[in-house]
Amino acid sequence: MAVEKDPAHAPPPATPRRKGGALRDTVIVLAIALALSFLVRTFLVQAFYVPSQSMLPTLQVDDRILASRITGSDVVRGDVVVFTDPGGWLPPPRSPGGAVGALRTVLTWVGLLPSDADDNLVKRVIGLGGDRVRCCDAKGRIVVNGDPLDEPYLAPGGTDQVRFDIVVPPGRMFVMGDNRAHSEDSRFHLEKANGTVPLANVVGPVIAIVWPIGHWQRIGPPPTFTTVPAPTAPG
Helix, strand or coil, X not given: CCCCCCHHHCCCCCCCCCCCHHHHHHHHXXXXXXXXXXXXXXXXXXXXXXXXXXXXXXXXXXXXEEEECCCCCCCCCCCEEEEECCCCCCCCCCCCCHHHHHHHHHHHHHCCCCECCCCEEEEEEEEECCCEEEECCCCCCEEECCEECCCCCCCCCCCCCCCEEEECCCCEEEEECCCHHHCCCHHHHCCCHHHCEEHHHEEEEEEEEEXXXXXXXXXXXXXXXXXXXXXXXXX
């Protein structure tokens, strides 16, 4: 015999999902992801492409690197740093056009794409405020505060293409590429502030190569700079 169901205990009819609910949830999740990415980019790390051969063999062309923004103002000798062009070091920037260019700009701004901005450079810090930096000793080595540097990270090709003897002004840094024969660095801008760059221009020290996987490694100041004495001039 069939048993009749009590209408009072019947389950409530399913309500259709409100139109736009799924879209709203997707937008919220995307907004949270973008916000977190932006916070990471602003306060923790930022990704960059390596645009040129000036840092060979340490950094290869098109390597993806991470620069720490936590210690951006705490630069030490030997650091590989990303910094903005102090003026006249790079040609005028080329802005990508169209919708693809606009999308790429947005994704780079929030940190979902590495920056390949035309106003950023990457070099190694050789001297800081007060340091006397000169090229070169009898063996062709850079000398900082009287201490010649042994630089095993350099690409073949020599160091002494440009002779100089300068003192780094306070609040600035003297930078050079590891590929000295193919790096238009501080040596080629000596007419302005002895070729130095304001520390305020530093985005952050490079802490790692993250792509391609075969190039992965941590980046930090090499031991050759640990023996450099303190400058005699105030920095």
